[in-house]
Amino acid sequence: xxxxxxxxxxxxxxxxxxxxxxxxxxxxxxxxxxxxxxxxxxxxxxxxxxxxxxxxxxxxxxxxxxxxxxxxxxxxxxxxxxxxxxxxxxxxxxxxxxxxxxxxxxxxxxxxxxxxxxxxxxxxxxxxxxxxxxxxxxxxxxxxxxxxxxxxxxxxxxxxxxxxxxxxxxxxxxxxxxxxxxxxxxxxxxxxxxxxxxxxxxxxxxxxxxxxxx
Amino acid sequence: xxxxxxxxxxxxxxxxxxxxxxxxxxxxxxxxxxxxxxxxxxxxxxxxxxxxxxxxxxxxxxxxxxxxxxxxxxxxxxxxxxxxxxxxxxxxxxxxxxxxxxxxxxxxxxxxxxxxxxxxxxxxxxxxxxxxxxxxxxxxxxxxxxxxxxxxxxxxxxxxxxxxxxxxxxxxxxxxxxxxxxxxxxxxxxxxxxxxxxxxxxxxxxxxxxxxxxxxxxxxxxxxxxxxxxxxxxxxxxxxxxxxxxxxxxxxxxxxxxxxxxxxxxxxxxxxxx
Numbered sequence: 001x002x003x004x005x006x007x008x009x010x011x012x013x014x015x016x017x018x019x020x021x022x023x024x025x026x027x028x029x030x031x032x033x034x035x036x037x038x039x040x041x042x043x044x045x046x047x048x049x050x051x052x053x054x055x056x057x058x059x060x061x062x063x064x065x066x067x068x069x070x071x072x073x074x075x076x077x078x079x080x081x082x083x084x085x086x087x088x089x090x091x092x093x094x095x096x097x098x099x100x101x102x103x104x105x106x107x108x109x110x111x112x113x114x115x116x117x118x119x120x121x122x123x124x125x126x127x128x129x130x131x132x133x134x135x136x137x138x139x140x141x142x143x144x145x146x147x148x149x150x151x152x153x154x155x156x157x158x159x160x161x162x163x164x165x166x167x168x169x170x171x172x173x174x175x176x177x178x179x180x181x182x183x184x185x186x187x188x189x190x191x192x193x194x195x196x197x198x199x200x201x202x203x204x205x206x207x208x209x210x211x212x213x214x
Numbered sequence: 215x216x217x218x219x220x221x222x223x224x225x226x227x228x229x230x231x232x233x234x235x236x237x238x239x240x241x242x243x244x245x246x247x248x249x250x251x252x253x254x255x256x257x258x259x260x261x262x263x264x265x266x267x268x269x270x271x272x273x274x275x276x277x278x279x280x281x282x283x284x285x286x287x288x289x290x291x292x293x294x295x296x297x298x299x300x301x302x303x304x305x306x307x308x309x310x311x312x313x314x315x316x317x318x319x320x321x322x323x324x325x326x327x328x329x330x331x332x333x334x335x336x337x338x339x340x341x342x343x344x345x346x347x348x349x350x351x352x353x354x355x356x357x358x359x360x361x362x363x364x365x366x367x368x369x370x371x372x373x374x375x376x377x378x379x380x381x382x383x384x385x386x387x388x389x390x391x392x393x394x395x396x397x398x399x400x401x402x403x404x405x406x407x408x409x410x411x412x413x414x415x416x417x418x419x420x421x422x423x424x425x426x427x428x429x430x431x432x433x434x435x436x437x438x439x440x441x442x443x444x445x446x447x448x449x450x451x452x453x454x455x456x457x458x459x460x461x462x463x464x465x466x467x468x469x470x471x472x473x474x475x476x477x478x479x480x481x482x483x484x485x486x487x488x
Contacts, residue, residue, distance in 0.1 A: 004374075036380050036381060036384055037384050039381060040381045040384035040385050040388065040467070041380055041384075041388070042387060043385075043463050043464050043467065044388065044464050046462070046464075047458065047459055047462030047463050047464030047465060048450070048455060048456040048457060048458055048459065048462070048464065049456060049457050049459055050456050050457075051456055051457040054455060054456040054457070055456060056456050058390055058391040058392065058454065058455055058456055059390050059391075059455065059456065060390070061390055062387075064394070065389040065390055065394055068389050068394070069387050069389045069396065070386075071390050072387035072389075072396065072398055072402075073387055073398075073417070100364050117391075117392045117393065117454045118451050118452060118454055119451060119456065119457060120451060122281065131314065132409065133408050134408065135410055142410075143409045143410050144409065145406070145407045145408040145410075145411075145415075146405070146406050146407045147400065147403075147406050147407075147408065163438075166420065176394075183399045185392070185393040185394055185395075186394065190392050190393070190394075191392075192392055192393065
């Protein structure tokens, strides 16, 4: 009813305001997005319950997890990627004795095992790295996943050098140091594997005798 | 009621095991072909029918202190209407002032119409072999079977639903835990596998449609019929998260997100999976 009496000029003014409002909405989209993100995080906190070793603190994000979630379905700006990689590279620790390469046979067992850190897992049993879930490694294991790249001939292709060994150690320790928002867990940084287990996994990758390099 | 021919399960599973063994011996693509054949073989005699039949019986039987049947339960299309109801869930229910998925709505009817306590209604949400049968799984099997062939049509017109969809989307990409996993870690890319298991890309329409329309499903490896609530619960376990609570807001938000992304596809459950 009111509409009929609204002067034309006012209608145009209103249209202008709506258009301006839309522009404003677009400009402030990240703020709305942040609101949805924070409400989603709060909703998760009230929808999960601690069970076994998986406490509610597992829902708390560190800076890397927060940024990678925020940019999950839009392009990651190079400056953010650089920031994530720098911060994660700074976490990489090499063993005090300088020994980076362990036993590839133990490494193969760790690569095959997906046990560890689920609330259904026994926390006393050593965790696996579940490498085969995502990567091809040894030529004889056909049941490998494809979420990560093939690691066949990892050492052979890169050369059996100090540089390769250091890279393998660092990558297993904290994959985010090299690829921001990688799907790969940070096995050393998050204390998923022990120092000796990382040595053994590194051996699987870089030992000339490992089936990965046959 | 239409029922597919049922074969003796032992014979079907023997064929299946043979198919998988052959698959392992051949190259990867061949393994995938063999698994597809094995699924096709099992489709002829899906044990989910046993859950559907039990659920149909439960649906009409009086329950709880008030001795009320589910025929009074409104799944969104009116009291007792099951035909096509699942294809429009989750949805906002004004009587509960909440967005609900099928399982949550069943529990709501058990509590508010049949007079069960929340604790009793949610005692057996997931079955565990002969030790613990779940009425919710059986009811879900029956209700979903009554949407087989119906086009998924989950409306986002209601602002509550739009909000849950938006929250579910954020959850899908939420990284956390010791392993930095999100749903999108495994379900955000085309053509990926975990070990030999194909992973649907749930960020794409085809992937979401194929995955969502085939739950609930009879899981051969578990000998159980599993609901979508179970699917989410067990994904988060493997994500190394704490336990997703049955019927929680987060479980409904994620279901709303995935169900709406499956819109346009014909619902095809309860299905059968490895």
